Amino acid sequence: MKNLFRPRLKQDQQNLTLSLDKNNIPEHVAIIMDGNGRWANRRGMPRIVGHQNGMKAVKRTTIAADELGIKYLTMYAFSTENWKRPKDEVDFLMKLPQEFLALEMDELVEKNVQVKMMGHTDALPKYTIAAMEEAVKRTENNTGLVLNFALNYGSRREITESLRTAVQEIASGTLQLEDLNEDWISSRLLTKGIPDPDLLIRTGGEIRLSNFMLWQLAYSEFWFTDVYWPEFSKEHLIAAVAEFQRRTRRYGGLT
Numbered sequence: 001m002k003n004l005f006r007p008r009l010k011q012d013q014q015n016l017t018l019s020l021d022k023n024n025i026p027e028h029v030a031i032i033m034d035g036n037g038r039w040a041n042r043r044g045m046p047r048i049v050g051h052q053n054g055m056k057a058v059k060r061t062t063i064a065a066d067e068l069g070i071k072y073l074t075m076y077a078f079s080t081e082n083w084k085r086p087k088d089e090v091d092f093l094m095k096l097p098q099e100f101l102a103l104e105m106d107e108l109v110e111k112n113v114q115v116k117m118m119g120h121t122d123a124l125p126k127y128t129i130a131a132m133e134e135a136v137k138r139t140e141n142n143t144g145l146v147l148n149f150a151l152n153y154g155s156r157r158e159i160t161e162s163l164r165t166a167v168q169e170i171a172s173g174t175l176q177l178e179d180l181n182e183d184w185i186s187s188r189l190l191t192k193g194i195p196d197p198d199l200l201i202r203t204g205g206e207i208r209l210s211n212f213m214l215w216q217l218a219y220s221e222f223w224f225t226d227v228y229w230p231e232f233s234k235e236h237l238i239a240a241v242a243e244f245q246r247r248t249r250r251y252g253g254l255t
């Protein structure tokens, strides 16, 4: 099952990186990190081992993205649909932010990464929220790559809530109907202050959006791979960015 063509040498990786156009690096990359459970199953291990290894891939990919010059990285860690999974698995997932903080954060803090969060956090256990808030707080003065975790995120709910706000503000007279435009809506979404993704990556073989950033991905390039998330490496990220550059080159200078 091992991919014999995956470059293993630092030199190969540098050559791959050098093949990219430095002037056309996507500013914001969003990732649907799928295939953790299946990766574990294939090895005869419990699904949670897949999630554990998925967490390591989060750190690895963040560092790789930073090295390529990507400025914003949004990672879909838990969807509003994920509550339907077995309770044991959900309980385990809810402990991952804590574990990430304990095991993986030091290196990211050192690399000047800023952690942000988007999602409907009300429904999460207290210790999950506490760990996320600590990750955000520990990095709030950092100025490097923004690592934005989507946790208990659902795009239709996000859009629905902005619509409710709009109707309320119009009813109370604080918003005029003619001022309700695309910019107003964008400014009320959970991504406020973050540019729309230039590139969406989904691992794990499924070719769908699964209620992820429906508004924000309107003009993004999509890149899908069968690779399971725990196996995602810098080479895959470079391949995705290279494909992004091939597709956007024809507009060169015009966009």
Ligand code: V07
Binding pocket: 033, 036, 051, 052, 054, 055, 058, 076, 077, 078, 093, 094, 096, 097, 098, 100, 101, 115, 131, 132, 133, 135, 136, 149, 151, 229
């Ligand atoms: C989760 C690991 C990645 C693969 C996809 C699902 C499992 C990192 C976090 C995290 C979240 C917030 C934070 C620090 C770390 C995380 C969940 C699941 C729920 F401040 N990975 N990861 N959270 N997985």
